[in-house]
Amino acid sequence: MLSTPSQQKLTFEQFLEQCPEDGRYELVNGENVSILATRQHEDVADFLAKRLDQEVDRVGLKYKVSGRIVLATQTVTGVEQGRFPDVSVVDLDQ
Numbered sequence: 001m002l003s004t005p006s007q008q009k010l011t012f013e014q015f016l017e018q019c020p021e022d023g024r025y026e027l028v029n030g031e032n033v034s035i036l037a038t039r040q041h042e043d044v045a046d047f048l049a050k051r052l053d054q055e056v057d058r059v060g061l062k063y064k065v066s067g068r069i070v071l072a073t074q075t076v077t078g079v080e081q082g083r084f085p086d087v088s089v090v091d092l093d094q
Contacts, residue, residue, distance in 0.1 A: 008030075009029070009030025009031070010027060010030050010031065010032065011080060012027060012072045012080050012081075012082050015027040015032060015082045016070065016082070018032065019032065019070075023035075024036075024037075024084050025084065026070075026081070026082055026083055026084050027080070027081055027082030027083075028081060029079060029081075030079075030080075035084060037086070041086070042086075044086075045067060045086035045087055046067075048086075048087050049065055049066075049067055049086075049087045052065045052087065052089055053065040056089070062091065062092040062093055063089050063090060063091055063092060064089070064090045064092055065087065065088070065089050065090075066087075066088050066090070067085075067086055067087055067088070069084075069085070069088045069090065070082055070083070070084050071083050071084075071085065071088070
């Protein structure tokens with residue numbers, strides 16, 4: 001992971017506004033961090049997303065499978081984070 005130095009800690013909203021369109025980034029301890037994955041890692045994530053999506057369709061669930069969703073999270077100490085999971089399964093009713 002590569003960190004972009006900043007003067008002040010970013011909020012999740014600021015992170016979303018400033019996040020570049022190219023590449024993958026997460027908000028870690030108030031900083032915008034570039035996420036780099038290996039080819040094997042990407043292959044596993046793609047395989048899981050494909051299989052999960054097929055199962056959602058087969059069972060007829062109202063879920064969305066995606067690798068493009070950034071989630072707001074919080075550490076145990078209350079620090080706001082922004083995570084970019086390789087695969088997310090989201091209930092469309094929420």
